[in-house]
Amino acid sequence: xxxxxxxxxxxxxxAEDCGPDxxxxxxxxxxxxxxxILLNLVAHGPVLLRGGRGTGKSAFMIAAARxxxxxxxSASAVGVYMSLRHAPLLKSTGEAYGRLLCEIIIxxxxxxxxxxxxxxxPEPTIDAVQYAMVRLSTALGKRxxxxxxxxxxxxxxxxxxxxxDTYRTISSSSVSCKAAIYPGxxxxxxxxxxxxxxxxxxxxxxxxxxxxxxxxxxxxxSRFPGVFDPGRLGRGLSTESLAGILGQAVLGNMxxxxxxxxxxxxxxxxxxxxxxxxxxxxxxxxSDYYWPLLDEIRPxxxxxxxxxxxxxxxxSHVFEEVGQKPSNPRDILIYRExxxxxxxxxxxxxxxxxxxxxxxxxxxxxxxxGARYALxxxxxxxxxxxxxxxxxxxxxxxxxxxxxxxxxxRTSSLAAVTLPPLSDQTEPSILNESIDKLRVSKAYxxxxxxxxxxxxxxxxxxxxxxxxxxxxERLDGxxxxxxxxxxxxxxxxxxxxxx
Amino acid sequence: xxxxxxxxxPKVAAPTEDLSLLLCGDPPASPLGEVLVYLRESxxxxxxxxxxxxxxxxxxxxxxxxxxxxxxxxxxGTALCGRIHPMRLLAIRDVQQKGYDLSRRWKIAxxxxxxVLPADESxxxxxxxxDETSFGSLSMAVLGPTCxxxxxxxxxxALVDLDDRSTRWLADLLSEEPPVVKFVDxxxxxxxxxxxxxxxxxxxxxxxxxxxxxxxxxxxxxxARSVQVLAELGLASQFIGHSPGLISLDRxxxxxxxxETMEILP
Numbered sequence: 001x002x003x004x005x006x007x008x009x010x011x012x013x014x015a016e017d018c019g020p021d022x023x024x025x026x027x028x029x030x031x032x033x034x035x036x037i038l039l040n041l042v043a044h045g046p047v048l049l050r051g052g053r054g055t056g057k058s059a060f061m062i063a064a065a066r067x068x069x070x071x072x073x074s075a076s077a078v079g080v081y082m083s084l085r086h087a088p089l090l091k092s093t094g095e096a097y098g099r100l101l102c103e104i105i106i107x108x109x110x111x112x113x114x115x116x117x118x119x120x121x122p123e124p125t126i127d128a129v130q131y132a133m134v135r136l137s138t139a140l141g142k143r144x145x146x147x148x149x150x151x152x153x154x155x156x157x158x159x160x161x162x163x164x165d166t167y168r169t170i171s172s173s174s175v176s177c178k179a180a181i182y183p184g185x186x187x188x189x190x191x192x193x194x195x196x197x198x199x200x201x202x203x204x205x206x207x208x209x210x211x212x213x214x215x216x217x218x219x220x221x222s223r224f225p226g227v228f229d230p231g232r233l234g235r236g237l238s239t240e241s242l243a244g245i246l247g248q249a250v251l252g253n254m255x256x257x258x259x260x261x262x263x264x265x266x267x268x269x270x271x272x273x274x275x276x277x278x279x280x281x282x283x284x285x286x287s288d289y290y291w292p293l294l295d296e297i298r299p300x301x302x303x304x305x306x307x308x309x310x311x312x313x314x315x316s317h318v319f320e321e322v323g324q325k326p327s328n329p330r331d332i333l334i335y336r337e338x339x340x341x342x343x344x345x346x347x348x349x350x351x352x353x354x355x356x357x358x359x360x361x362x363x364x365x366x367x368x369x370g371a372r373y374a375l376x377x378x379x380x381x382x383x384x385x386x387x388x389x390x391x392x393x394x395x396x397x398x399x400x401x402x403x404x405x406x407x408x409x410r411t412s413s414l415a416a417v418t419l420p421p422l423s424d425q426t427e428p429s430i431l432n433e434s435i436d437k438l439r440v441s442k443a444y445x446x447x448x449x450x451x452x453x454x455x456x457x458x459x460x461x462x463x464x465x466x467x468x469x470x471x472x473e474r475l476d477g478x479x480x481x482x483x484x485x486x487x488x489x490x491x492x493x494x495x496x497x498x499x
Numbered sequence: 500x501x502x503x504x505x506x507x508x509p510k511v512a513a514p515t516e517d518l519s520l521l522l523c524g525d526p527p528a529s530p531l532g533e534v535l536v537y538l539r540e541s542x543x544x545x546x547x548x549x550x551x552x553x554x555x556x557x558x559x560x561x562x563x564x565x566x567x568x569x570x571x572x573x574x575x576g577t578a579l580c581g582r583i584h585p586m587r588l589l590a591i592r593d594v595q596q597k598g599y600d601l602s603r604r605w606k607i608a609x610x611x612x613x614x615v616l617p618a619d620e621s622x623x624x625x626x627x628x629x630d631e632t633s634f635g636s637l638s639m640a641v642l643g644p645t646c647x648x649x650x651x652x653x654x655x656x657a658l659v660d661l662d663d664r665s666t667r668w669l670a671d672l673l674s675e676e677p678p679v680v681k682f683v684d685x686x687x688x689x690x691x692x693x694x695x696x697x698x699x700x701x702x703x704x705x706x707x708x709x710x711x712x713x714x715x716x717x718x719x720x721x722x723a724r725s726v727q728v729l730a731e732l733g734l735a736s737q738f739i740g741h742s743p744g745l746i747s748l749d750r751x752x753x754x755x756x757x758x759e760t761m762e763i764l765p
Contacts (some may be wrong), residue, residue: 033667035765036723043720044713046693076714195681195686199724202671209667360676362657365631 009032023066027059028218031211034060037201042067042077046171047178051203052351054255055182058083060203061147064178068145070112078140084163085498087394088355089467090173090428097162102129103171109136116140126169128225136406137174144175150498153180161189168192183357184347187369205252206358206374208402211238216257218303224261227429234274236391242273245398249282249377251356253406259289260378279381279389288380293352299437301498304344306420307398311345315354315379317413322375322406323383328396330380331405333362333370354379366409388483430496431465438464438492446492455480517754518726518761519543520578521733522578524744531585534592535744538578545571549763557675557715562720564764565700568725572694575729576615579641582742583650587614587639616691617643642690654738655682663752672731680743681734685729693725719764730758 029038040047041064051057061081065071068079089100102124110117119139121131137144150166152160164319168191183202188194205212220243221227230239250256263281264273298308299454318332332355339346344375347460349355350373359372377397381387396403408414430437435456440447448456457480461467469487475486517552519542526532549567552560581588586607612618617640626648628637637645638659659678664670675681700713736742737751745756 032760032762039716039720039723042716044717045720076716152653195685199689204667204670204674204675206670208664209670210665282578358670359664359673361673363677 001245026222027056027063028222029063030218031215035209037203038064038067040199040201041147041178042075042079042145044077044145044176045178046198048166048198048200049178049180049203050178050183050200052183052253052353052356054353055203055205056254057203058149059254061149061178061180065145065147069140069142070114075142077143077145078113078137079145079147080105080108080112081149082147084492087148087431087465087497090431090497094162095224098126098418099124101163101166102126103128108146109133109144113140116476126166130170130172130175133175134172145169146175146177148177148179152181164188164192168175174419178429182298183350184344200256204356205247205254206356207244207248207252207398208358208374212247212252213244218229219243219254219257220246220261223258224265227261227265228273228379230272232268232271234272236275236394237273237278241398242278245278245377245394248397249381250285251353251374251376253353256285256289256353260285268410275389275391275394278386278394282378282389283387286376286382288442289355290376290379294348295496296444297352299433300428301348302428303422303424304348305423305429307348307422308346310342310417310419310472311348311352313417314342314345314414317417318355318373318408319379321381324385324394325406327403328384328393329406330375330377330397331358331377332373333364333401333405333457334414335364335366335370335406335407335409335412336361337368337410338408338412339371341419342414342417345419364404364407364409366407368409368473370407370409374403400421428497429461431468433464434462435464435467438467438496444492446488446495448489448492451480452485454491464493464496466499500522516543517757518546518575518733520746520754521737521751521758522575522728524582524737524742525746526744528599529583529743530592531589531743534581534588536580538574538581542571542574542578545574546763549693551669552764560715560718560764561700561713564715564722565697568718568722569697569701570692570720571729572697572725573609573611573615575646575732576611577609579732579736580609582612582744583641583646583739584639584734585743611687613640615641616694618686621693642683642687650739651683651735652679653727654735655679658735661748661752666756666759668727668730668755669752682713686732689724689728693721696721724762726758726761726763730755 009262028269029035036047037060041049041060046364049057049060065079065081068075068077070078084104086100086104089097089104092100102122106120106122106124106129109120112122113136117205118134120132122128133144146164151163151167163179165180171177179198192198194200205215207213217240220239226238228242233239233242240275247257250260260281263284264277267280267284268277291312294308294312298305322332323331334342334346346355350357354376355373357371358374361369362372364370381389384393435448435453438444438448439453440449455478456462456467459474461478472486472490475481475489476483481489502527516539519539521534522542523539526535530682545567547566547701549571552564552567555563591607592608594605599605609615617638625635639645642651656679659673661669664673672678675685696713696717701719734751734755737745739746743746
């Protein structure tokens with residue numbers, strides 16, 4: 001993936017980077033399920049919103065906050081959205097983490113409410129913040145909803161206990177907490193019982209469920225207005241089926257879908273769009289986006305970084321074996337014990353969008369039970385004979401009945417995959433890496449130019465951690481780094497550090 | 500005046516019998532069946548009453564929905580209790596047939612805490628029936644450990660092997676981990692929270708117009724979640740072999756899917 005993707009950055013905005021005036025135009029929530037999720041997010045009660053990268057967690061949280069005061073002053077509750085993307089949080093644990101988190105909460109509440117929270121200035125301790133929140137709620141005559149984005153991810157289990165402790169403590173009859181977490185987050189601390197202390201909502205978009213094609217058709221129209229005109233489509237393709245196959249190819253991931261749309265737009269170069277162009281786009285996504293993504297996330301995973309090569313090995317086994325099957329299946333069943341043993345590499349693959357867990361327990365032909373996963377069609381297509389999306393294959397994947405899953409039982413190739421010892425790294429190694437890491441590359445399409453890297457180094461900013469801690473003012477003061485560059489730097493930094 | 504038939508508004512005309520069908524089954528022609536028919540009709544009336552709040556103000560929703568929602572939970576709990584422990588309802592029926600003084604409390608009446616949920620949550624743990632265990636010491640709560648272990652888990656095990664994942668509720672149900680062991684546990688927690696929430700609106704506990712109030716969003720969210728859980732329990736109950744009024748699997752799944760499309764209080 002090169003600058004052809006970088007040039008479409010206006011289409012690849014993360015929800016949290018989207019200005020309020022653009023948010024509603026780019027993010028729609030028209031399905032019944034979307035509305036139910038939003039209702040759960042604005043209602044009183046703790047919620048954990050769970051989904052991989054690019055599934056729309058931030059979009060939902062922001063949309064929910066926008067249904068509350070102060071955006072809607074007449075709403076019965078106040079919504080305070082905050083992203084926990086703060087580099088110091090990554091490095092801290094225990095009391096220090098708790099204090100930082102409280103400071104973020106205090107700042108967010110004051111920023112959101114302005115003069116109405118002029119007396120809200122508790123000490124940054126959990127108890128003081130909890131007490132002050134209740135008093136504020138009483139003074140406002142409204143309940144308060146706190147939206148914690150980027151709360152928990154795979155590489156940072158150490159801070160999870162503190163976060164969920166705070167989450168649980170601050171929740172009260174007048175304050176409710178909603179948090180976005182990634183799949184694979186399993187350690188919540190001893191005081192937090194995930195299913196009894198919160199409603200867990202999984203952001204699952206599956207072609208097996210009704211409304212899938214319609215949802216992505218709507219997104220395609222809003223993100224690529226006029227681009228995929230029906231007149232450009234080859235025989236056998238409609239705009240809805242095109243949206244559907246792209247959505248299915250990326251396992252229903254919104255960010256992946258936007259990348260896929262960009263890839264297709266580039267491949268077709270304004271001309272006709274048929275199966276050859278679709279094939280080229282999907283293969284390019286596999287080679288230039290998905291596989292490099294595993295390298296991108298490795299330095300973020302802390303002690304789980306050594307699991308990335310294992311994830312790559314598992315992916316290779318799975319896609320090679322499945323790709324060769326004549327029935328072109330899209331699913332795998334992994335025997336339960338294997339699934340548990342390889343849980344971390346599988347979670348990494350799920351996070352990166354290579355596969356999506358669809359069922360927790362299904363009977364296997366060879367006996368026992370296993371979990372069913374759907375596979376990313378881009379990386380699957382790479383392994384199919386001829387690596388071509390033919391009309392026949394397209395119809396099989398879009399209109400045909402679901403093929404039987406390929407089963408990986410206890411003596412399958414996955415059984416031979418070994419796990420390395422975990423690293424003793426407690427914080428993501430990315431913070432200690434040189435800023436050279438952030439140069440424009442397949443992994444970082446919005447990366448830094450040679451010129452910028454030199455300028456930053458000359459200003460004493462040498463590591464990614466240095467860059468993360470530098471203020472906008474300091475960056476703006478560096479020669480050859482202007483306001484637009486600061487935004488680009490924050491963008492690539494966000495991609496490099498956060499999940 | 501136009502003689503053209505008025506197209507039914509899908510929101511108003513949504514089927515109400517599917518949830519009650521899942522919970523009450525197809526009542527047999529028997530004393531218990533008579534009770535289940537009454538419960539089914541009561542559930543349908545309660546759902547209709549909830550729907551009628553769609554066109555009302557938020558204040559009306561806040562005033563009336565908690566009562567109706569709690570009634571729904573109680574009716575559903577009673578129905579499930581009757582299909583799992585027929586004797587329990589037959590005993591109540593017997594007493595009520597002989598005279599039912601409205602002015603006093605009846606000890607034999609079904610209790611949400613005790614008959615549907617375990618009375619003492621702190622004592623809920625994995626069931627262990629040993630040589631010295633007496634039947635009387637076992638909790639018979641519908642969503643208690645005894646029924647969980649002996650009835651719900653085998654039923655849910657059969658349910659997860661359904662070859663149908665075509666709706667979100669089914670997909671969510673089948674992607675839960677672990678699907679069988681925690682099925683009742685989680686739903687008990689949800690229903691306990693919902694019942695408590697609705698009760699705040701029924702008992703008029705609040706004496707301050709403060710922030711800690713039950714607003715329309717919270718009521719609607721709790722109701723939607725409760726309906727889903729009741730439908731899941733109703734569907735799973737169709738796999739409890741001894742339960743009276745079992746309906747066919749196809750019909751149960753179709754009803755479950757239909758409940759998913761219901762918008763009671765959007």
